[in-house]
Amino acid sequence: MVARIETGRVIDGFLVDSQIHRGGMATLWSVRHDAYSIPLIMKVPRLAEGEDPAVIVGFEMEQMILPRLTGVHVPRFIASGDFKTTPYIVMERIDGPTLHKRLPDLPLPPAEVADIGARVATALDALHRQQVVHLDVKPSNIMVRPTGEMALVDFGLSRHLQLPDLMDEEFRVPYGTAPYMAPEQILGQRSEPRSDLFSLGALMYFFVTGIRPFGDPQGMKGLKKRLWRDPVPPRGIKPDCPPWLQEIILRCLEVNPALRHPTAAQLALDLRNPGQVQLTARAERLEQDGFFTAWRRRLDIDQLIHVEKPSGDAPIVMVAIDPATQSDAVADAMRANVRHTMSAMPNARLACVNVLKLRRIGMDSTLDEEGENKHMQRLIELRHWARPLGLGEGQVTYHVLEAVSPATAILEFARSNHIDQIVMSARARSTMRSLLGSVSGEVAAEAPCSVTVVRTRGDGEGGEG
Incomplete structure (x- = not known):
């Protein structure tokens, strides 16, 4: 009893x-x-x-x-x-509110929506790496810890990819929360991590406009409408929504999962780096697609039942570069390593990182000896370094970090952006390096992911840590 x-x-x-x-x-x-x-x-x-x-x-x-x-x-x-x-x-018992508490404040400023979205995407990435798709991402199922991290709750509708799916085995109707359900979820597919990205896109749309993108349908007919009828673009409702944020939100809301971000980690990276979001026609749209376009999609609705699965992994590869001290031979060796890695994983994202080292004591000038902005010059050098790789704009981002300790900056970037692999070079051997240790050695010892240290002949052997 x-x-x-x-x-x-x-x-x-x-x-x-x-x-x-x-x-x-x-x-x-x-x-x-x-x-x-x-x-x-x-x-x-x-x-x-x-x-x-x-x-x-x-x-x-x-x-x-x-x-x-x-x-x-x-x-x-x-x-x-x-x-x-x-x-x-x-x-x-998590000591913090749910995002549902923010609903009376909607719409929120775009910058705040992006910050919330990035933190939720980070939480989803942590969940997906543990082989779980949440399948009920909505404001009331997201809690904010006092330390700022988002915590996902309520796993009753979730799918563990290595456990039996009792919900799928026992029921033939989709379960979820109507305003946030992904199209493939409505069609009974419960093993797609990018379903959670669709739900997060719907949440960000709601938070930036104050209106749910697909309303709150109560039956299958209304739910299936999102397979063929796109929502009004956010900028058509809130003109102050920046194009880069609309680009991200509408990409999340793509009907075909293959057109969304490959991973939650890549979505979080875009939300934290708006200046490097590759803009497409999505960014400038102000109206829904026309009637005939929507009608043609409706006639082809059956083709969406078998959505494309992700091809291979979609990691974020970080390459730490110091163009000022790097020889041509080392640069070529690093590019060869990165080229091999990226070709093996078509969905991978490359983050090119340089650390602008600050003095421990005293003020640092933002200009170099020629009067050029140091930060901007480093960005130009990173783009020049990566150009021979031939990667598309959407595959590579550039980041100049300012820090006293280059190793600490690299490690913090890797942890906060869930980097999967770091590629960096080792400085030439010297008495100072022997006494103080190397940046690559410190990174290899403490990194949360694999580290490839590239060396040329005469400077020891390369390897991973």
């Missing part, structure tokens, strides 16, 4: 304090336990007569998925209870 949850009851050592939320599929309770010093929350499914059977299946999915997740972008799992006695999940 299932035990009743009420204030003051002790369940498996957890003391129930008070009910804090009653949702459509579950009730949330504040609980305490002597073994845990952090605030806790107990999630209990609603199992009364007449409840949707998806409640039970979704709860089973969350019980399977949440214990396998780690990191600041999800609540910490504590314990779970059996359906035979008392079904529940106890997790960390």
Whole structure:
């Protein structure tokens, strides 16, 4: 017999304090336990007569998925209870609001929307790297930690790519939140990480315009309309929405997942670097597509059921370059390494990085000896370095970092942008390098990803760390 949850009851050592939320599929309770010093929350499914059977299946999915997740972008799992006695999940209670709290403030300034979008995309990237597609990205399922990170909650509709998908096995109708569901999700496809990017695009559209891009349809006919009818471009509603932000949002809202960003990490990188977003016709649109264009898409709707799958990985490769001290031989060797890496992964993004070293004491001039802006000159040098690679504008970005410690700057950039691989060169051997160590050595020792250090003959062997 299932035990009743009420204030003051002790369940498996957890003391129930008070009910804090009653949702459509579950009730949330504040609980305490002597073994845990952090605030806790107990999630209990609603199992009364007449409840949707998806409640039970979704709860089973969350019980399977949440214990396998780690990191600041999800609540910490504590314990779970059996359906035979008392079904529940106890997790960390995140001390922060959901993005739903921002709805009365809409529309938000474009810069704030981009910042929110970048942080949510970072959270999605962390989730996708753990083989989970959320499939219910919406404001009420995104919490803001006091430290600023976004945390995703409620995994009842999620899909773990290495676990059985009970929702798909037991139901033939799509589950999700209508304003944010991706087209392929509506058609029953639940294994596409880029579905979450579509949902985030819908959220950013809503936050920058104050209007949901597809309304709030309640039936399959209304849901399927987004497969053939595009929304009014954000700038047609809010002229102050910059073209680069509209470009990103409309790319997220592409019907075919293959036309969206390959990964959440690449989406976050674009949102943090608006000056390097490659603008297309999307950026300048002010109106929906014409009636006949939409009608032709509607006639071809069946072709969208089998959406294109991503071809291979879509990593972000970072190449740390110092053109002023790099020999032609080293530059050629680094370009050869990068060219090989990029050709092996067609969806990869290259981030060319240079560190403008600052003095520890005193003021630094922004101009060089010729009176040219140092930052701008470095950007020009990076573009010149990358030109022989022949990469398209959308495949490469350029970043000049200003820091006292080049190694620290490179490591911080790699961590904040979820870089998958770093390529850099080693300085020539010298007494000073022997005494103080090398930038490449420090990066290789502490980087969160693989590091390829390129050396030419006479300067030791290259390798990875």
